[in-house]
Amino acid sequence: MTDSPREPPRGSADSLVLHATDNGVSWITLNRPEAMNAVTWDQRERVISLLSDASADPAVRAVVITATGKGFCAGADLRGAPSTGDRVAGDVARMIRLGAQRLISAVLDCEKPVIAAVNGTAAGIGAHLALACDLVLAAESAKFVEVFVRRGLVPDGGGAYLLPRLIGPQRAKELMFFGDSLPATEAVLLGLVNRVVPAEELTATARAWAERLAQGPTRALALTKQLVNASLESDRATAFAAEATAQEINMTTSDANEGVASFVERRTPKYRGL
Numbered sequence: 001m002t003d004s005p006r007e008p009p010r011g012s013a014d015s016l017v018l019h020a021t022d023n024g025v026s027w028i029t030l031n032r033p034e035a036m037n038a039v040t041w042d043q044r045e046r047v048i049s050l051l052s053d054a055s056a057d058p059a060v061r062a063v064v065i066t067a068t069g070k071g072f073c074a075g076a077d078l079r080g081a082p083s084t085g086d087r088v089a090g091d092v093a094r095m096i097r098l099g100a101q102r103l104i105s106a107v108l109d110c111e112k113p114v115i116a117a118v119n120g121t122a123a124g125i126g127a128h129l130a131l132a133c134d135l136v137l138a139a140e141s142a143k144f145v146e147v148f149v150r151r152g153l154v155p156d157g158g159g160a161y162l163l164p165r166l167i168g169p170q171r172a173k174e175l176m177f178f179g180d181s182l183p184a185t186e187a188v189l190l191g192l193v194n195r196v197v198p199a200e201e202l203t204a205t206a207r208a209w210a211e212r213l214a215q216g217p218t219r220a221l222a223l224t225k226q227l228v229n230a231s232l233e234s235d236r237a238t239a240f241a242a243e244a245t246a247q248e249i250n251m252t253t254s255d256a257n258e259g260v261a262s263f264v265e266r267r268t269p270k271y272r273g274l
Contacts (some may be wrong), residue, residue, distance in 0.1 A: 007156045013078065015031060015046075016031055016032055016040065016042060016043050016046070017029065017030060017031060017043050017046040017047060017050070018031045018068070019050055021060060023211050024059065024062060024063070024211070024213060024214030024215075024273075025060070025063070025064060025162050025207070025210040025211060025214050026050065026054045026057075026060045026062070026064070026112075027052075027062045027063075027064050027066070028045075028047055028050050028051075028063065028064065028065045028066075029042075029065075029066050029067060029068060030043060030065075030066075030068070030072070030073055031067070031068050032069075033067075033069025033070065034069075035074065035077065036046030036069070036070065036073075036074035036120070036121060037063065037067045037068070037069065037071050037072060037073045037074060037077070037126070038073065038074040038076065038077040038126075039073055039076055039125065039126070039129075039234050040077045040104075040175040041099070044099060044100075044102075045162075047065070047103060048102060048103055048106040048108070049179065051063065051106040051107060051110045051114070052106065052110075054110055054111075054112050055109075055110050055111035055112060056085050057094040057263055058218075058273055058274065060112055061112060061213065061214035061215075061216075061273045062112055062113050062114075062211070062213040062214040063110060063112050063114045063115065063210070064114075064115045064117055064207075064210050065107075065112070065115070065116050065117070065129065065130075066116070066117035066118075066119060066202075066203070066205050066206065066268040067119055067120070068119075069119075069120070070120045070121070070141075070149065071119075071120040071121045071122075071126075072118045072119050072120050072121060072122040072126055072130060072142065073118075073121075073122055073123070073125070073126025073127075073129055073130075074121060074122060074126055075123045075124030075125050075126050075147060076099075076100065076121050076125050076157075077165070082265070085125075093188075096156050096157075100128075100156050100157035100158070101156070101157065101158060102127075102156040103125070103129065103157065104128055104129065104132045104157050104162075104174055106157075106227060107129065107132040107133055108132050108158075110137045110231040111182060111225075112218065112221075112222065113135070113213045113221050113225065114118045114132075114133045114134050114135075114207055115133060115134065115135045115136075115137060115210055115213075116129070116130040116131075116133035116135070116136045116137065117137050117140065117202050117203065117205075117206035118130050118136060118142045118144075118145060118184070118193075118202075119141055119199065119202055119265070120139065120141060120142055120143075121137050121142070121145065121151070121181075122142065122143070122144050122145070123144075123145040123147045124145070124146070124147045124148060124157070125156070125157040127144045127145060127146065127159070128155075128157040128159050128162060129160050130144070131144075131163070131166060131192060131261060132158065132162060134225060135194050135209065136192065136193045136194050136197050137193070137194060137196075137202060137205055137206050137209070138184035138187065138188070138193045138195075139184065139193055139196070139197065139198070139199040139202045140184060140185065140196055140197070140198055140199060140203075141184070141199055142183075142187075142196075143181045143183050143184060143187075144175075144181070144182045144184075144187050145179065145180075145182070146159065146163075146175045146176045146179050147179055148176070148179065149176060149178070149179040150175060150179045150240060152243050155176055159176065160172070160176070163175065163176070165232050166190075166191060166192055167190050167191055167192060168241060170191060177193040181209040184196045194260075206268065214273075215257060215271060216242065216271055217253070217255035217258075217269075217271045217273075218271070218273035218274075219235065219249075219250060219253045219255060219256075219273070219274070220250050220253070220255060220256065223246040223249065223250055224246075226242075226246070227239070227242060227243060227246055230242060247249045253274060254272060254274040255269075255271045255272065255273065255274060258270060258271060258272075259271070
């Protein structure tokens with residue numbers, strides 16, 4: 001690839017979601033900078049499809065979600081949504097289940113590690129899209145906003161599920177009750193963000209992390225992700241049983257055999273993601 005180190009790999013320039021695969025990494029880039037990447041129906045479906053493809057494609061071993069312009073994602077694009085008078089009972093719940101919740105589930109259920117490279121404001125569903133990722137990198141200028149309360153709305157897109165698990169119920173309520181902007185420098189102290197970097201280093205850092213993951217034991221990482229995501233909802237006996245089963249499954253992989261062999265032979269392992 002010949003991309004500048006400050007730019008993620010580019011797919012079709014006409015797309016609302018740019019996509020490219022480079023060195024085993026699937027780069028998914030929201031591309032509506034004029035709207036601060038407020039996510040449309042088409043964008044949402046495209047991101048869900050690309051995450052599903054990443055799970056199934058052995059050539060993809062890690063995923064990065066990022067965006068163009070000054071905003072990561074300003075939330076859902078509500079233009080064109082039915083007005084209150086046009087709705088019937090069940091419309092809103094159905095829209096949330098089939099829309100925002102599917103998007104967040106696609107990230108959580110992706111069988112490859114997913115990194116968020118948050119280049120700017122992540123608000124509403126945009127914040128939840130970032131926080132659902134396995135690792136979160138943020139530019140110094142980025143901020144996170146639980147914007148729902150400002151609109152008189154209940155958080156959706158898994159926010160009330162994600163935040164208490166990441167920072168505890170009291171902090172989660174503070175963010176959701178007040179809707180204040182949370183700078184990246186404060187988000188990292190709360191544990192919402194793994195690392196904050198200068199804006200000009202964001203893509204290079206995401207690339208380095210993703211390519212390191214792409215060189216790892218892909219199936220072991222997928223099983224580890226499943227164990228960690230399920231751990232907060234499991235009792236000890238269930239969690240221990242799941243751990244033992246995951247290890248049993250993983251020991252059938254080529255990468256597990258390579259890992260053990262490389263240890264015995266005192267050499268660096270060469271994982272193939274199989």
